[in-house]
Amino acid sequence: MKKSLIRGRRGLAAVALLGAGALTLTACSGSSEPDSSDSADGGGASTSTEFTYLGQTQNTTIVGTLEALEADQCAAAAEGTPLVPDAIDGTTWDQQLQVYAANDALANMSMAAGTPSLMQDFISAGKVLNLTEAFAELGIEGKILPAAEATLKQLYNSDDLYALPTEYNIEGFWYNKQLLEDNGVEPPATWDDLVAAAETLDAAGVQPFVAAGSDGWPVTRLVGNYIFRSLGADALQKVADGEASLTDAEYVEAADAVAALGEAGYFGAAAGSVDYNTAMNQFLTGGGAFFYMGSWALGNFNDEEQNQIGADNIGYLPFPEVEGGAGSIDEVPANAGIPVMFTTANYTDDIGEWLTCVTESYGDVALAEFGQVTGFEVTEIPADQSELTTLVQDTIAAASGSVLWFEAAFTSEGTTVSQTNGGGLASGNLSGQEFMELVQAANGG
Template identity: 75%
Template sequence: MTLAPRRAKLAAIALTGVGALTLAACSSGGDGNATASGSTGTSGSTSTEFTYLGQTQNTTIISTLESLGSGACSAEQASTPLVSDAIDGTTWDQQLQVLAGSDALSNMSMAAGTPSLMKDFIDAGKVLDLTDAFAQLGMTDPVLPAAEATLKQLYQTDDLYALPTEYNIEGFWYNKALFDQAGVTVPTTWSELVDAAAKLDAAGIQPFIAAGSDGWPVTRLVGDYILRDLGADALQKVADGSAKLTDPEYVAGADAVAALGQAGYFGPAAGSIDYNTAMNQFLTGGGAMFYMGSWALANFNDPEQDQIGVDNIGYFAFPEVEGGKGSISETPANAGIPVMFTTANYTDDIGAWVKCIAENYGNVALAESGQVTGFTITETPADQSDLTTMVQDQIANATGSILWFEAAFTSEGTTVSQTNGGGLATGSLSGADFMALVQTANEG
């Protein structure tokens, strides 16, 4: 799925017709604009309000928008007030489809959770071409190159169609003290990672922590191994039909992760650990390595949660696979929760909001929420942690990015993958069986 998995899982479930019709009928996206226009505002076109639709599970975006409205975007707020609404994330994509079908999307909303649905919106002309809009608004480089490249890769477009309210690199976060205790150095190859896990285990330290019940933190490892081994285009080949997950060279990636599970390196109850439990386990010293996205900085920088200390947390990139075609310089990344703007009812006033958000959102989100975004930052908080600065530097200097295991899968393939990922961590599911399940789901 497009959204980086968060504290609450946003699993898709069946949409009830009543809820969909209610949203379509009461959406302010189609009613608050006095003059409608195309992909860029026409001279003199105005709107009476700027509408935003988000998910109830996410409060960061709307709180940042409200702060912008009372600060950097106060002029836009005064002329075209922000009006927001939220719906439950479990029916997000279905609700967006209903709204899009009625041209009732809000001026701004969280993007579709499934990349293929977002592509449908783009192909149908429902979503604003931001590359064109930025040019019309006289803007230059408000989005970091790595973040822009990731979004274009995700939606397979030449132009930019969403903004990165987060930009997350992924990799292994590790407990420096536990590494020292076991005499372990930071691994740069898969063999070194396996050797480090064996040393930690021998020292009575759980090598890896993962939310096995959620599945995706484990399947991330499978995808990264494949991309390091077979090259950055390996999973796109599966999506294109020129390769299958059941091909031996792909199964090898799942087998490598399953071997860690069979060795007990994820702990005795890996299949029952959820996201919050895994985070707490790492931050209380319950394990040495934790594969996670940089959105976890909010937890790491919170002294009430982080009992091991932010200065005791290190980071290393997913290691290279010996003889593989991929490079350790290719950073697993995602745009977290992108936001899109609708072409329907786009006016000069909405364009002013787009400009102000693109130029200021990153600074406010970083200062108020500690959120690293994909926007160019012009103001750095004085109390920012070294770990946050490291992540920003990593993003700024990234030479390339790669997407996660399920990024190009079907919705069914994603569900089956994440439902069964925990079986690899417990050693109860072989790599071959796992890949067969996911391949069948993708073809269904």
């Protein structure tokens, strides 16, 4: 099987900027409950005679894993109910999902909506299968890693699980061990330690931080994580619920702390113009000490051609504590990458058999075939697995909790404004107060 390293998250990142649209999901015709008439010889979509999957053309890892499962672990489920995959461009993903949902035409399984609020609309309208209930009926509880399940529940503000984690990424600071050692810097455990380390490195002529300022989100992640460490894991949900504002002094403190790093030049010259690929290359060729990034970068780190500093020279540290803060360093910044959902329409026992097989075997196959760390339980570790991949798996397994990213509960406009202006913090061209005022206004005041 061809092993693709195409990153589906770029399509997802674009989708996350799209609005929820104006279609009314609850006003469409047709039932959102499983249709018992759709059997092997029945009418309708006849979903018991095929298992449909819809993904984005930018991502081939999910469909590749499903095809591998169909040929092996899920062969029994595929007998009489073969996999029928399809893909559409990710740039209009959310809009097209809404059209399908309004016509009860969602695939049996598909990549979830890119905008969390739209996914919540699907859940409220009964379009998405409650996996907590389905797992209990199928007897397959416990196959999703607790940290991944908690992340997805946070993402959709739900007590139950409505999506599967085909990826599970932890985030934090990856660092060049040699650069720290050469300059007498210990991996920092607190924000003050991190600032002190940056001062030492900068004085020695080493760029402290590498970041894709033009993309914005690697910088805004720092703002969000500072808030979680200082105010607690529910701090940004309070903003979404209208109980707090990003312009409150304790929230502005976080943006100011990141802006201070930019003002000091710790992100390097023209930080706001550095894109994702340039930042990745800069870190992997020794151009900076600390690199805030998600574990999806393991593919780059483990590629000897790209990684000129060596995989054994890369360390990982969680986002540091803010001294006196309400948050915990054990709460790992995380995301579920590209979640997938199952639709309630045309859900039959045959689709349940596929759901069972995917839940039980996806993690092993995705890891073996694509090197993809997922939020599924893994029972077989590849013999050639890298130490960095093992480190990520161990960190996920040991996590006592997780926190989402800065924009996770924002409106689509708020997300756009935040990420558009994140580079201004890294370049020192925007104060924390100015940044938070812009984002708060875009989120509706």
